[in-house]
Amino acid sequence: MQTIYKSYIFIFILSLICFSCELDDTLPQNGPLPDGVSNTSANLDQFFGQEVTRSFFGEVVDTDSNPIPGVLIEIGNQQARTDINGIFSLRDVSTHEKFSYLKASASGYVTSGRSLRPSEGVNRVKIMLFSDSSTTTIQSGEEAQVTLPNGASIVFSGAYIDANGDSYTGSVRVTTNYLDPLDPHINEMMPGMLYGQDIQGEEAALETYGMISVELRGSVGNKINIDPNSPAEITFPVPTSLYNLAPDIIPLWSFDEDAGYWIEEGSAVFNGTAYVGSVTHFSFWNCDAPFRLVDFCIGVTDENGDPISNVTVILSSSNSPGESSGITDLNGEVCGKVPAGFSFDLSIENECDEIIYESVIGPFNQDTTIDVTAPILQYDHVFSAVGTVVNCNQEPITNGYVIFYLGDEVSYGTITNGQLNVVLFDCLSLDTLSYEIFDVDTLLSSGMIDVSIESPVTNLGEITVCSPSQEFIVYTISGEETVFYVANIVGYGNEDDNGYKVRVNGDHVVYNFNSSDRVLGSYTFDTTDNFEGLKVYLEDLKVDPSEPNTLVFELTAFGEIGEYIELEFSGAYTNLSGELKSVTGEMKVIRDH
Incomplete structure (x- = not known):
């Protein structure tokens, strides 16, 4: 039996414990690195495991949570576009066993993407894109400062280069967005995940104190960048609740849009209210404290030993303002990486945000798998929706999805074999259910269908997906x-x-x-x-x-x-x-x- 996902899988990269650093307290710059050390080339492939085949299903939305159609999704040499619902589907993609990166780009939006450790089932992701309409225009050859309402700022020296590395002169359109580390949607808004390559070339979990995205375009819309010989000063405001946790000096990390993870480049100084550092190029920049990682998996079963899918596993710590979460797959499992040597508060929530399990786990100093037993999910608001899904030729649909509407709650699910057999949570105790099924390959749909909810099983019968719905x-x-x-x-x-x-x-x-x-x-x-x-x-x-x-x-x-x-x-x-x-x-x- 499959469970419909309201939420999306977020990889466990848990940066939950603050630490202090002792470095020079002068304004840092991204200058020469120690001999033999290079942190500007992505080279973490040795940690990603062997090549495997995995499938992905996801949603791309704007910062108001509206779906964005037409977004190009790329992973390796395969690609897809989001449909009118902002949905994409990629089947049987060649990727790494322990790391996948889906890059998302669209005209009018800042390029971003999502990284995760893929499971053997259909991996579900959610990506939130910033509009590129929040812009300021400055001129080359002049020092300029761009400041956001929250105090984040960039000071430009005035020297720029084009994509070929040649000097650029003319107007410069600056698109800037600040990502608050306490924003509940930060996992959706930030590119990749909180995972990066440190200055020694090792993998690290990250705890963010703020991110800024900066995109520069020339007078004809072409992408440009600052001259690396003329660094820019960048200021990250720190939320007041994090002042006591903020290290005096913290590493700076830039996001590599090709590799899909963060790379350490320089550092920033805390001035009491913000981190200030110097950068030699622009993409997304991040103030993060790094931690040593171990692989971590958790399996959730009920009292009969059966796996519990689609519950949210949450890890948090009293030493950190944030938390990280993941959704269990059809095997009741979610995997990722966690900082070594720390304990965590573990809680598990069902679809209606009810806590069904709590405990303290860790510390973990080596790769670890744990199993927990949660109560059997027996609620009046849980029911199954079953049916058969065929195309215009009465053939089973093998690359489709369904959207269920229960009041204001929207749930998504995939269809891979023509069968619909899903568990839904009617948290509002409603009488009716609305749904629509889409064929990803043909763009045809079933149209919107309303049915009465019958518990424990609502039989939808045979659904034909044959109506043109998208263009x-x-x-x-x-x-x-x-x-x-x-x-x-x-x-x-x-x-x-x-x-x-x-x-x-x-x-x-x-x-x-x-x-x-x-x-x-x-x-x-x-x-x-x-x-x-x-x-x-x-x-x-x-x-x-x-x-x-x-x-x-x-x-x-x-x-x-x-x-x-x-x-x-x-x-x-x-x-x-x-x-x-x-x-x-x-x-x-x-x-x-």
Whole structure:
């Protein structure tokens, strides 16, 4: 039996015990490292175990918890995009046994991602992205200070470089966000997890005293960075409740977006209210105290010895303001890494936030697995939802998910074999349940369905997932700028010549395709107005019609009204500004007329 997840698995990287450091109390800079020591190259692979195959299911939201469609999720050489619900699914991905990193990027948002130790089941993650709209514009060649309302600040010297390392001059758009270490959503907002590579090249658990993300873009939107020979001063305000715990000097860590973990680079001094340090480049920066790690697993079973899945395991300490948590998998287990040599308060909560187990565990000085027995989950508000899920051809759905709505509570679950057999917690003692099932591969859905709750089993019967519900247009220009349309798309079919137009937001024509028949296949790009024969026009590219291009469009579906128009395209062209560009993209749009 499967349990639906309301929450998402967070790896146990528990940085719960504060310690003091004794270093120079001058303002630190990221200068030369000791001979033979390099901390700028990610090299923790030796700790990640062998290559394995794992599956992932997750949600990407903004800082208001609204779903973000069209986010590119990358892990290794595999990728997926979030759908209209902000959901993504990656099946049978090649990754490490003890470490996986899912990178999340989208136009209009600061790139982030999630790291975790994957289990053999479907690993569930939640990623929260910052908007890049909170910006300040400064000028190169001038010293400038950018300050956030909470006191976080960056002082720029005025020297910048582009992606090739060449000097950049012009306007600089600065996007800055501060991550409060006491924010209950910090595990979702921060990139990776609290895990990093220290200055000796060893793995370390981290306890954060604050994070700042900084993204710099030039006048045409290109990513730039500060000149490493002209460091910037960065100030991290510390919450007042942490003043007595804050070390006088603390290591600084930058996030490596390719490796998926933090790397120690320099240190910062506590001035009584904030940490102040110097950095030579920008991404996410973090003030963290490091700890030696051990591998840790906990198994939760009931009094009959049966595993309890989807309960929240929480570890905390009186010596730290924070806590870390994980969700048990179908085997009742959750694993990760914890600081060695410390004891922890352990509590276990069910889906309705009721504590079902408490104890003190540790200390652990070597890799450890413990087993605990919790009471059998018998509550009036627990029931099973069962059913069979098929596609339009009455075949079992093997890559789908379900969203259950119980009042204001939203739960997600995966479907891998056409069977739905899940445990739900009706914490509000409701009479009705709403749900919708989505096929990730086809973007079809079941539509919203309402049923009466019957305890202990609510039988949903056979559910057919065959209704077009989502549409999108996505393309990437020259490997950098990604455009994604997911709303207000209208597909027009032409009854005379069976061509079509696709409009976004009313008058904006994205595609124009003319054909004397509906033959699926490859077509070339054309900007002429005579429309004799086959013509394809993509307005957004602003192609110069006087210059040659190699654009090719592959029409793979042209449905009836209410069905899909599908198109893939790629090639090179010259735009109206005389710039040579390349593009790859695809479109899946419901035909409305």
